[in-house]
Amino acid sequence: MNLESIKTAVFLAISNYGGKILLALIAFIIGRFIIGRLSKFISARMTQSKIDRDVQPFLLSLVTVMLNVMLLLSCAGILGIETTSFVAVLGAAGLAVGLALQGSLANFAGGVLILIFKPFRVGDLINAQGFTGHVEAIQIFNTLLVTPDNKTIILPNGALSTGSVTNISGKGLIRVDMVFGVGSQNSLDKTKSAIQTVVDTCPTALKDKAHDILVTKLEPNAVYYDVRVWTHPDNYWDTYYYVNEHIKRQFDLTGIEAPERWLHVVQKG
Template sequence: MNQDFWLEVKNRFLNFITQIGPNILYALVALVLGVFAIKFTMRVLKRILRKSKVESSLKTFVESLSFFILYGLLFTLIGSILGVEATSFLAIFGAAGIAIGLALQGSLSNFAGGVLILVFKPFKVGDLISVRSNVGFVVKIDILYTTIKTFDGRIIIMPNGNVANSDVDNRTMEETRRIDLSLKFNYDADIDDVRKIILEALEKHPKILKTPEPDVWLDSIGEYDMKITARSWVNSHGYWPAYWEQLEAVKKALDDHGIEIPIPRRLVFQGGEVNPDSIKSEPDQPIK
């Protein structure tokens, strides 16, 4: 009985080797050739991405995705050689995809947003942007998060899903940007004189562009003052230093010519009947 048992085991083993042996050999050959083919393909892909103008984060994502797809196809091929149906692999991949998707819903939203940002490029590293009241320079764009640095040195990491679904104010996408100075003056100030003083102060600034030329216009008339707007153009990356320097230069020029800012005034009536000749205006006084 023992001899019959071991003889049966031996025969089944030999039949198994005879049937499956060639497939195992073919699978090993496919594995070796597939690994070499994948390495060659990845080298070519990296060389193409290196020469392209694609963002570094997107390059890394494309390389990683291509790596997993190629090896997934290779394992599917090896499984089919060994007799495993392709539908089984598809079922496994599908179940894994559903499980990962349910576990990483928020991350997938950020992932999709990162792909959109890296492909359509609404901004790039070094741009000054404003997103959801956060203003800063872009220092890093990953596939899941965008990092900006604010003027006061804070680092803000924003999920790409939120960034992709928000209005993005890119303040350095264009090479030039306009500075608007809003100034108020008394009614007795001569508009032509004020315009001349402001233009002279602006034109002395080294960062002001000659084209378009600076201009000064009466913007609106209020209850006790008139609003004048001075406009000039500068390079986008030097906007804020130029803005502060211009504002200071205009203030000093107005002081040198004795032009003061307006003070709120009110009419004061004294005694019974109102005599128009006795009407006088006085500056508002603080309540004590």
């Protein structure tokens, strides 16, 4: 094939299909713009309608995917591709992909189950799959957690729907459990009073909830206290670190001593 034949073939292709390709490209760009604006509108309307915020990201993702598929079919029609055949091919390809991506289908089903039975909601503090964080979004296939150190953890919905999940904030309140040991020579009443002072002055401890200071273990050189402080889930770490730091300060201030280390030596012979 010589150069002239190639030029002629290219010219004929442009003449026959150039307009359709340009029109399809314009339709695709306009369609993507409309879908973006429509997604924002739907999101705003769902927020105004007070639709469960757990469901909002899921529905928005589903609608966006459907609109994009419709846009692709429309562009294929503009190009002259037979859409019925295209849909049949797409369906067969979807079946093959579905069989290959059974895990993704399990994640989709898991997302539906999570939204129906609501073991947790957006904003809840949960522990799952070895991670602890606040639920930022429940998407079609994954759930997003934000950890206390501001990392985003992506967890598959399939594992979440079938595995164990601890909803830390499910009851609205949480108890911070800590253990402190002091030397056995310290007065019991004096030690409990020092701990009570810290608990009473903790800004994140609930004032209308009874907190526990209990002797949990006795040893020859040490006494251990269980300290249980009630707070809101969002204040868990603030409460934990406040009590630990101020217990040390209060013990130093009141002269409460730490357990003495004993070394037991056995002499043979």
